[in-house]
Amino acid sequence: MAGTAIIGLGNMGQGMARNILKSGIALTGFDLSETARSGLAKAGGKAAASAAEAAQGCDLLLVMVQTPAQAHDVLFGAGGAAAALDPGSTVILCSTVAPSDARALGAALEEAGHMMLDAPVSGGQKGADAGQLTVMASGPDAAFARAEAVLAAVANTVHRLGDAPGMGATYKVVHQLAAGVHIAAAAELLALGAKAGCDPQKLFEIVTTSAGQSWMLEDRGPRMMQADPDCTSSVDIFVKDVGLVLQTGRENGVPLPLTAIAHQMFLAASAMGHGAGDDSLVIRAYEKLTGKPVHES
Amino acid sequence: MAGTAIIGLGNMGQGMARNILKSGIALTGFDLSETARSGLAKAGGKAAASAAEAAQGCDLLLVMVQTPAQAHDVLFGAGGAAAALDPGSTVILCSTVAPSDARALGAALEEAGHMMLDAPVSGGQKGADAGQLTVMASGPDAAFARAEAVLAAVANTVHRLGDAPGMGATYKVVHQLAAGVHIAAAAELLALGAKAGCDPQKLFEIVTTSAGQSWMLEDRGPRMMQADPDCTSSVDIFVKDVGLVLQTGRENGVPLPLTAIAHQMFLAASAMGHGAGDDSLVIRAYEKLTGKPVHES
Numbered sequence: 001m002a003g004t005a006i007i008g009l010g011n012m013g014q015g016m017a018r019n020i021l022k023s024g025i026a027l028t029g030f031d032l033s034e035t036a037r038s039g040l041a042k043a044g045g046k047a048a049a050s051a052a053e054a055a056q057g058c059d060l061l062l063v064m065v066q067t068p069a070q071a072h073d074v075l076f077g078a079g080g081a082a083a084a085l086d087p088g089s090t091v092i093l094c095s096t097v098a099p100s101d102a103r104a105l106g107a108a109l110e111e112a113g114h115m116m117l118d119a120p121v122s123g124g125q126k127g128a129d130a131g132q133l134t135v136m137a138s139g140p141d142a143a144f145a146r147a148e149a150v151l152a153a154v155a156n157t158v159h160r161l162g163d164a165p166g167m168g169a170t171y172k173v174v175h176q177l178a179a180g181v182h183i184a185a186a187a188e189l190l191a192l193g194a195k196a197g198c199d200p201q202k203l204f205e206i207v208t209t210s211a212g213q214s215w216m217l218e219d220r221g222p223r224m225m226q227a228d229p230d231c232t233s234s235v236d237i238f239v240k241d242v243g244l245v246l247q248t249g250r251e252n253g254v255p256l257p258l259t260a261i262a263h264q265m266f267l268a269a270s271a272m273g274h275g276a277g278d279d280s281l282v283i284r285a286y287e288k289l290t291g292k293p294v295h296e297s
Numbered sequence: 298m299a300g301t302a303i304i305g306l307g308n309m310g311q312g313m314a315r316n317i318l319k320s321g322i323a324l325t326g327f328d329l330s331e332t333a334r335s336g337l338a339k340a341g342g343k344a345a346a347s348a349a350e351a352a353q354g355c356d357l358l359l360v361m362v363q364t365p366a367q368a369h370d371v372l373f374g375a376g377g378a379a380a381a382l383d384p385g386s387t388v389i390l391c392s393t394v395a396p397s398d399a400r401a402l403g404a405a406l407e408e409a410g411h412m413m414l415d416a417p418v419s420g421g422q423k424g425a426d427a428g429q430l431t432v433m434a435s436g437p438d439a440a441f442a443r444a445e446a447v448l449a450a451v452a453n454t455v456h457r458l459g460d461a462p463g464m465g466a467t468y469k470v471v472h473q474l475a476a477g478v479h480i481a482a483a484a485e486l487l488a489l490g491a492k493a494g495c496d497p498q499k500l501f502e503i504v505t506t507s508a509g510q511s512w513m514l515e516d517r518g519p520r521m522m523q524a525d526p527d528c529t530s531s532v533d534i535f536v537k538d539v540g541l542v543l544q545t546g547r548e549n550g551v552p553l554p555l556t557a558i559a560h561q562m563f564l565a566a567s568a569m570g571h572g573a574g575d576d577s578l579v580i581r582a583y584e585k586l587t588g589k590p591v592h593e594s
Contacts, residue, residue: 099493122507134507159503167494171503174490178482178509181555185478188555192542193471196396196549197464206456206468210419210431212475214511245489252493254587257558258478258485265554290551 002086003028004150005054006045007074008064008095009036011233012121015128016064016094016154018043022131023153030054030074055081059089060146067240068101075109082112090146092117094135096176098244099169100251106139106165115143118165120172121155122179124219125232132156136175138167173241173248177259180242182216184262184282189217190224191286194294200225223280227295231278238266238279299383300325301447302351303342304371305361305392306333308530309418312425313361313391313451315340319428320450327351327371352378356386357443364537365398372406379409387443389414391432393473395541396466397548403436403462412440415462417469418452419476421516422529429453433472435464470538470545474556477539479513481559481579486514487521488583491591497522520577524592528575535563535576 006017009031017040020027027045030053031037037047048054051074055061061081065071071093075082085091091109093102093116106116117139127133133155137144140163151158161167189212193203204221207213223229242263249256268285269275287293303314306328314337317324324342327350328334334344345351348371352358358378362368368390372379382388388406390399390413403413414436424430430452434441437460448455458464486509490500501518504510520526539560546553565582566572584590 122509124508134503136503157506159499161499170493171490171495171500174486174493174495174500175504175507175509177486177489178504178511178514181478181482181485182509182511185475185482185555188478188553189471189474192474192546192549192551192553193468195551196467196471196545198468198471202456202458203468203471206431206433207472207475209454210472211421211512211516212419212472212479214475214479215508217475219508248493249489252489254489254492256485256489257562258482258555261554261558 002059003057004060005029005058005081006062006064007031007051007054007081009033009040010064010066011125012128013064014039015125016062017045019131020150020153021045023149025149025153028054028058050079051081052079052084055084057086059086060092060150061085061089062092062094062150064094066095066237068095068097068105071095071097071105075105082109082114085114087113089114090117090143091115092119092147092150094119094121096120096172096241096244097169098247099166099173102169103166115140116165117143117147118168120168122172122175128154135159136161136168136171138162139165170248173244176241177245177256179216180238180245180266181258181262182214183220183238183279184265186214186217186221187224187265187283187286190221190283190294191290195290195292200294220280223278224283225295229278229280231276233279234276235266235269235279235281236275239263239270239275242266299356300354301357302326302355302378303359303361304328304348304351304378306330306337307361307363308422309425310361311336312422313359314342316428317447317450318342320446322446322450325351325355347376348378349376349381352381354383356383357447358382358386359389359391359447361391363392363534365392365394365402368392368394368402372402379406379411382411384410386411387414387440388412389416389444389447391416391418393417393469393538393541394466395544396463396470399466400463412437413462414440414444415465417465419469419472425451432456433458433465433468435459436462467545470541473538474542474553476513477535477542477563478555478559479511480517480535480576481562483511483514483518484521484562484580484583487518487580487591488587492587492589497591517577520575521580522592526575526577528573530576531573532563532566532576532578533572536560536567536572539563
């Protein structure tokens with residue numbers, strides 16, 4: 001068995017790399033950021049100078065970049081990994097991409113003599129740090145077999161969703177519909193409550209223990225009540241992900257009225273300058289509409 | 298201490314009445330439905346022929362009708378309860394009404410020499426049957442004191458939200474924003490998943506154990522996958538409740554884009570003939586848009 005590599009060491013990839021190393025698997029990695037590369041070296045991995053260099057001598061590659069264009073670039077662009085991997089390698093694509101993108105990348109990798117596991121994850125930075133992600137994966141049995149130890153290191157649940165790349169992405173993108181709409185709904189609720197005279201903290205406590213509860217309200221709600229929250233996943237990630245939900249609806253003939261509105265609210269927050277801020281900052285778009293900051297209520 | 302009465306023995310009121318009786322409190326009750334009245338008698342209560350007759354000899358009255366108009370009618374209409382209650386009685390208004398309606402009813406009852414507890418509940422028929430509702434209540438201390446044993450019989454949590462009628466309704470109505478948007482989001486998600494090739498049951502399992510989880514998806518999702526689900530709370534209740542959220546937004550100068558869309562989807566399901574059906578049937582409006590029934594996927 002040849003080596004294992006990772007490309008993409010951002011908020012998610014960093015934690016995943018640390019947990020792969022902790023499980024005893026040697027790991028080479030690449031990221032455009034110098035800081036991310038030295039972080040990998042500090043955690044016991046080997047930092048490479050390009051995607052191709054990271055892939056050299058490997059037959060397993062985990063890709064955790066942000067967009068389908070980036071995934072295509074690190075695999076097939078200049079200095080890309082696909083040509084450097086051993087023949088018949090397995091590529092685990094963990095990025096959230098549209099099902100049509102996952103199918104296209106899977107076909108291109110097959111053409112190049114490799115296998116792809118379409119394996120997006122849920123659980124955020126917290127789940128990545130704890131090695132407790134949920135993986136929604138589809139791909140050939142042989143790819144699942146080669147990826148097993150790495151998946152076990154980063155996730156506590158692996159859903160097997162068939163042998164064709166595209167289904168993992170489909171389940172993940174449909175999941176993001178709920179994730180995105182619930183974040184925006186949490187903001188809409190806190191903005192209304194604050195202006196109508198509720199104490200936001202009391203409102204949060206009541207709703208999270210009643211039928212209005214959601215995982216996103218519990219997780220993002222406290223950050224919506226802060227003046228300057230830490231960023232665990234950015235507004236622009238949701239501009240992208242909710243955009244992928246709308247694209248998937250369009251490709252399947254499914255109108256998505258709530259999703260379309262949620263997308264507009266994330267776009268508004270991004271346009272206001274919060275694109276790189278925590279996704280809970282979609283609350284700023286609502287506060288602009290109501291004239292009343294939730295965190296001062 | 299004089300007697301205790303209840304008006305409104307529908308899906309919610311029935312269970313509440315049974316739990317009040319079980320706690321050892323004698324109870325007189327009225328409902329327009331003969332079946333509901335005989336149900337009360339069977340459970341050990343005393344059925345009255347009008348709201349006024351139920352209130353006779355009582356200084357505590359729980360009102361659990363559906364709309365503010367009905368609440369006004371059973372209290373102040375012909376044969377209404379307000380004039381029949383002992384002077385200085387406590388009225389517990391459990392119906393979900395707009396904050397402005399709660400304030401108006403509270404003022405009218407004060408004028409009539411009574412006190413009002415603005416005390417809407419969350420937890421649905423299941424919570425009402427189990428005596429495990431959540432109460433969001435505001436009103437005078439003396440009203441809380443008189444109502445204590447009855448609230449303890451129907452609820453496991455009572456949030457005290459100040460001494461002015463209107464705040465209980467405000468918290469409840471803002472809570473309904475999340476409840477309504479989350480039901481519609483669950484339907485939008487299952488409709489997209491079904492058409493994009495997901496197994497709805499598998500999708501449900503993945504999303505309810507990931508960041509897309511919500512109480513409403515967990516509770517309503519299974520009924521959205523049934524051809525003919527039992528009704529525990531109707532589509533028309535949410536047409537009304539989400540309408541109250543929009544009214545509260547309007548009265549407070551708060552635009553509510555997601556809520557407005559959710560309202561349209563409940564209206565569509567009602568217009569399709571599902572108004573009296575379970576609120577999970579908002580899925581029918583989505584299925585009409587996509588052409589693919591979720592329960593046959």
